[in-house]
Every structure is written in C-alpha cells, then in structure tokens.
C-alpha cells in the first residue's frame with residue numbers, strides 16, 4: 001500500500017463525499033451526493049461515490065477510511081449513536097457494509113476525529129505533538145490528538161460540545177448549558193432570533209451566514225451572539241489547556257467562516273485568564289476546509 005491512493009469518505013447529515021487521496025494527502029478526484037435516508041441507502045451511495053472518484057482518477061483505492069457523523073465504534077465499525085436527523089443509522093455496520101459493497105478493507109472513525117487527523121497530518125496543526133480539534137457546525141464536535149495519535153478514550157473522547165458550564169439554555173442532547181448552546185451554528189441562529197424578535201428575520205429566521213454578514217455591517221445583536229460564541233470557544237480552549245496541556249487547538253466547521261469575528265473574542269478570553277501552566281495555547285483556523293475529513297479518513301485507512 002506504499003504509493004497507492006486510499007479513499008476517504010465523509011458521511012454527514014446533508015451530504016456524503018468520497019475522495020481518492022494519495023499518501024501525501026493530495027485529493028486526486030472526489031464525488032459528492034446528498035445523504036439519502038436510511039443506513040442501507042447511505043452505504044449504497046458511499047460505495048457508488050468511491051467507485052465514481054476512482055473512475056475519475058483512473059486509479060483504484062487500496063482501502064477505504066470512513067469519517068461518519070455520530071458515535072461510531074472503530075473496532076466493530078458499527079454506528080452506536082447519532083442525532084435524530086439520521087433515520088435507521090444507529091446499528092448500521094459501516095465496515096462490513098462498505099467492505100461487502102466494494103471488496104476493500106474499511107477503517108471507521110468519527111467525522112470530527114477524521115477532521116483532526118486531516119488537519120494534524122496535512123493542515124493547520126501539521127507536525128504538532130498534541131492538539132485539540134473543535135468543529136463548529138450545526139452542532140459542536142471535538143477531537144483529541146495526543147502525543148501524535150488520535151485519542152478516543154472509551155470511544156467518544158473529545159465531545160467538547162457537550163461540556164457543561166455555559167449558561168442554562170437547553171442543548172440538543174436534552175441537557176442544559178453545554179458549549180453547543182452558545183457556539184454551534186444552530187445556537188447562533190436561535191440566539192439571534194431571540195435577540196431581534198419575530199420581526200427581525202422573517203418566517204424562517206436568519207441563517208448563520210447572514211448573521212455573519214450583518215455583524216460585519218455593524219448589527220449589534222449579530223456581533224453579540226458571535227462574540228458570545230467566540231468567548232465560549234475560548235473558555236473551552238482554557239479547559240482543554242488546563243486538563244491536557246495541548247499547545248494547539250484547530251477550529252473548523254461552517255461557523256469558522258466567521259473567524260474574523262470569533263477570533264478576537266477567543267483571544268480576549270485567553271488573554272484574560274492564561275493557562276496556569278504558563279504555556280501558551282495557540283488557536284488556529286482549520287485550513288483544509290471541506291477536504292479535512294476525507295483526507296483524514298483516507299490517512300486512517302493507510
């Protein structure tokens with residue numbers, strides 16, 4: 001498997017993406033399709049996208065790495081838990097299901113773990129010894145890269161989005177005051193809608209991208225919810241630094257598009273309360289964009 005490409009597959013709530021990736025992290029070809037409903041249909045689409053990317057690149061994959069949304073068991077390849085938006089997904093065996101469809105060996109990981117492996121192998125935290133990854137998407141995901149390897153704990157280490165201590169709003173998990181209630185795209189939209197009232201956003205409310213645009217144009221409520229999100233991320237970074245003494249944190253996901261608005265609040269939080277270790281913690285924006293998860297998953301398959 002020295003110079004043969006491997007396939008990375010990113011299975012998310014809205015789309016599935018497969019890419020053929022060289023040992024150097026170069027994406028040779030990729031293919032994307034909307035996520036269908038049901039585990040069996042999702043596996044069919046994933047297998048077809050791998051075949052399509054391979055055909056485009058004119059190369060075969062030596063193996064497949066999957067970065068999947070939800071809690072997955074890397075040993076068995078099974079999806080153990082997922083949000084309500086995934087129908088018939090829990091209980092799906094990604095490894096045996098994709099292996100049966102493609103005839104290739106399959107490695108399975110969580111999508112945020114794969115994102116961090118991508119950024120640690122070829123991206124913003126390439127070459128660092130230890131780093132945490134925070135993905136600010138619809139929810140907030142996290143992952144840990146410790147002493148040069150992914151750290152999974154009992155399987156779900158790094159669930160940063162569900163750390164308590166961030167107010168008392170209800171979280172998507174049913175509990176209260178988790179980081180995700182301040183720093184996810186969905187929570188930014190909810191908090192902005194609460195701030196401006198029913199007349200401020202139309203029947204469907206205002207999306208995160210529009211809130212970013214309004215903040216840049218001087219909308220105070222928009223600026224405030226994004227500043228709150230950045231400050232909350234800064235607090236989470238301080239917890240990670242205190243607990244693990246990671247020197248680097250990489251922040252990605254859709255809300256990281258608002259990096260110019262989030263970063264000052266993150267930095268202010270870190271400056272206010274520097275880690276007691278006296279070590280600095282460097283927070284960087286992810287650089288691989290939509291490729292991080294597929295190239296990370298492909299690296300895990302190698």
Ligand SMILES: [Zn+2]
Pocket residue numbers: 161162171172173174175178180
């Ligand atoms: Zn939660």
